[in-house]
Amino acid sequence: MSVDPAIAPFLRQHQLSPEAAAYQARRAPSVPIQMPDLSDHAEVARWRGETNALWGEEDDPQVTHGHEVIGGVECLVAGPPPDASVPTVVYAHGGGYVLGSAAVAIPITARLARTAHLVSVDYRQPPEHAFPAALDDVLAVYRALAASGTLLALAGDSAGGTLALSAAIIAAAESVPPIAIVLFSPLLDHVAGPGRPSSGDDERSLIDCYTGDADPADPRLSPLRAQLRGLPRVLIQAAADEPLASQAREFQRRATSAGVDATLDLWEGMWHTWHYHALPEADQALAEAAEFIHTAVGQPGTT
Template structure:
């Protein structure tokens, strides 16, 4: 088992050509959006986020509405996907905004590249449904997949931003409930410290074109209210991460949550978890959303797809060997 994070500074020349012009254009676009001194109400934030971020899924990925764990969900079925496993995805949005529809492009792209049927869950949002509603929904979805016959060795999880933190929290709750772990987990720019103590929240404030520190506190207030900001199932940075499956963490240097990702990887290593940490220079929060217009986003999704399928293939091989020995 690898117990040291593989910290890569991407792009690599052979995988993702330098695209400073693309990054600069994206940064300028983000900075051109007017900011309000007073945060908008959640309903207004949701509408604005949906208008800004929503992209359709790939043409060769069928999408249908379904229900998982008692919650609405989107099911993504890539054309010709081999029977190698499936993916459960939890979207980002600070636990306040976002949905499977806003993330249909990103999730569909990941499903297509990995060749994995994927379910994206519409977990309940704060402030209408504060902690632990989102966690309960994530765990219910995971439980139902296992209960309906999905072999955990053929299952992977992924998520971005708050959804990345929720993926980790869901697996911790599953572990504590005695459920088996999946084959792998991947998170993009995970928010895992709702106490907002990372040094990058201050040191990267000028580099981050999307967020200021007050945004993070506002989302945490909506989700947690007066609850403890360091509760390990709300802020998995403070949890014992022992027993988690192989973990891929991708983050950009131009984001307040850089240290959330780095500290998560470090704590996972201390818990003897296999970790791959990828830090992309000059890249913003969840830069993977910008596939097709940012070279590093396409390369990151390709690497994530390989990471997940390699672990699923390895788990399947281990299962076959175990069956033969048994």
């Protein structure tokens, strides 16, 4: 493999597990059912339900999720109760904003909830609810928990990574920053540039469905373009070969220049949000993400 010198310092070279190699050989398209007309709300709802069911909701019997309304928003909650040593992770699921759910994200959230209190946000989705509805819902949950004095981290995957990072930037500006931010294969820039899906493909259609008439350069949509100074420690895990890796690298560069402790971990041989699957690589990545959050507990400004 020829390694781009720009990513070489962040590249995790490892022996692909037999489980990951087998999954690679049978991988299906990321969106397994043909996309309908996104202006047809009934068809989108049907498509979302069928796609989410195919993606699966593989709950961990040892880490069950319960329903709870927080800040007026439906959430799934799991893990030990929060205290001075157990942080709460507010999680935003991926799915291009239109697809996915807190239930679909259970393969990730259950593993994080083994050591943290986990609140997974079932945010409103387009086309019924365009920007900034999803971000507003994540912020509503975060603010309600922050008001109770809970020790908070923010995390998310893919489009949920956008929501988590944008919420963290806004929370920091409101003087209630999280202790840590963890992003899995995040989408960080909706404007034309490295890693942006090409115009006309399914991924771009999903993103545009959420963006609506808003300016894609709005830092709430493209947190790569936001003021990053003052953020807490950030961990990004992404596949080295996925298109969004270039956005992750650019974020790491900008964040570091702004004085932010930003760790970039690019996994060789993996794929976009491999964290969802029952693989040793997913277990390892999520265990390291959980440890990253826990090491922030008790640091100055977090107690």
